[in-house]
Amino acid sequence: MPVENPLRKFKNLFPLVRLPPVYTPPPVPAEPARTPILFIFPRKKQHITSLDVECVKYQAFLAFSNYNHVTQECHEPEMSPSGQLPFLVTSDGRLLTGRQIVEEVKATVGDLESRLTNAEKQDVKAFTFLAEAKLDFALLFSMWYDRHIRDEFTFPMYESLYPWPLNKVISRTIRAQKTDWMLSRRAVLKKDEILDDARKALTALSTQLGTQLYFFGSKASFLDAVVFAYLHIILSLLVTPSGEVALRQAVLKHENLVQSGRTSPYFFNAGLFNTGEALAQLGTYYAAALQDSNLPYDVLFGPAYKGIPLVSSLAVALFREYGIDAPYSFNRKEKKDHGEGGSIVGSPLRGKVVVIDDVITAGTAIRESFTIIKGEGANLSGVLIALDRQEKGTGTDLSAIQQVEKEYGVPVVSIVSLAQVVEYLEEVGGQEQAIQDIRVYRQQWGI
CATH class of the missing domain: 1.20.1050 (Glutathione S-transferase Yfyf (Class Pi); Chain A, domain 2)
Structure with a gap:
């Protein structure tokens, strides 16, 4: 006769009773897909882009492709499978680098270059x-x-x-x-x-x-x-x-x-004022802006090359419209060692000088003009341009115009601003896409 297991005998004294549940929790929703993360070398304070060119390259590519992702700073390249930054962690946890990132973007949102031959x-x-x-x-x-x-x-x-x-x-x-x-x-x-x-x-x-x-x-x-x-x-x-x-x-x-x-959706081309009538009209606008600005000047200066026709048309318009016979000059890119010699053509630079240009983008022409003016013993008293782009300069929240004003302590006057150009485009109609592109661009770079 088999001997009954005492443990089983003890358990039988306390049978398991199943009771209906008093509370049923709601079903747990599926975990949402994680947003892909692009790990990049640290960025400069208040900047969007990394300080590393390879990281900026892929930041730009993902932005151009409209690939949904977030960025996270990382200064340890060894975290990357390739030992180099950047690297992308996809929504399903894969770690990708280099061309793998490009192929992932193509597979997810499409190929930027599919339309090309x-x-x-x-x-x-x-x-x-x-x-x-x-x-x-x-x-x-x-x-x-x-x-x-x-x-x-x-x-x-x-x-x-x-x-x-x-x-x-x-x-x-x-x-x-x-x-x-x-x-x-x-x-x-x-x-x-x-x-x-x-x-x-x-x-x-x-x-x-x-x-x-x-x-x-x-x-x-x-x-x-x-x-x-x-x-x-x-x-x-x-x-x-x-x-x-x-x-x-x-x-x-x-x-x-x-x-x-940066990729700007517009480009100001002063070279399109390429007829006598157009240049004469532009000179009239420059003259009106100069008169309204009350900028003090003894000489007007147009930096080569675009500034040459601008300052010439301005000088003519000042005499024609206001009876002002203003001295003006411009520079050569290279000095002459014969004839009149030197690099300045026209009136000698003296006293207070106003620089005439088309637009200030990086401020290079203004800096070169300042050096020329100081070298001739004169002083920069102001800058007159056609268009104020109203956008942040490189590496700063100031516009290029504001940077020039701060650096040289002189006012910069423009005939029109980008906001006024957009307002005009809205009035004439038919430029809706251009206006939208400018607005999107200005959300990031405008002031």
Whole structure:
């Protein structure tokens, strides 16, 4: 006879009774899809974009593609599968880098370049390679070999991320790595050769862009994101109190490239005032604005080249409309050593001088004019332009005009503002898309 298990006998004394539930909780909703996260090198205070050109490149590409994501700062490249920033964490948890990010965006929201022909796609690849090869090398050289940039920006940027003395070690280690990379591609690092390659690349890009908003067609491509990244970093970061950096100056010479490293939906082209009637009318507007402004002047100065017809038409209009015989002059790009000689044509610069220009985008022409005026023993008393773009300058919340006013302590007067141009477009009608594009742009860059 089998012996009954005492534990089972004990359990039988207390049978399990199932009672109906007194409360049934509602079903737990499915976890919402996570927003993709783009991990980027830290950005400058109050800036949207990273301080690293590769990160800005992918930030721009995702923005152009309307890919829904958020960004998160990260200064540890080892967190990335490739050991380099940026990297993307998708909604399903995948970690992607480089071209993997591009393919993910294509699969999710579509291909930016699907509308292009095969030939145009090949051109996009060729120009992208050109920009990444030449501009990247020149940018690295400027950041790590230009003593002013290196000491005033590059080293402090990296050293701010780590505690002392680790910050000193890491910044010098990174410099050694960048140097080894450059020397692996060039046996000798010659500044003139590197900058000349960058200038040629910029000229090729400028020629390809022409008067278009984007390099190929009516929408951005990956090339637009790449060029935006390099121009933005070069223009916003390569700035020192010691003077202009050669690479930055090379970019600023190409007015049709994305001004101030951003994609603007409009471009002011004073070259279209190309008939006698149009120029005469423009001169009348300049004269009226100058009279209303009460800017003090002894001489009017038009910086070469666009300023030459502007200041000439203004001087004629002042005499015709107001009976004022105003002295005016302009400069040559290169000095003559024969004839009248020198670089100034027209009235000698003396006393108070008002500079006449079409628009202030980066302020380069004004800075050059200031140097010329001071060199002649005169003083800048004001600036008169045709259009106030009313947008933030590079690396600041001030507009380019406000920067000039603050830097030189003189007023800047414009004939019209962008707001007035938009108001006029609304009145005439038929420009709804252009108006919308300007408004979207101004939400980010307007003042």
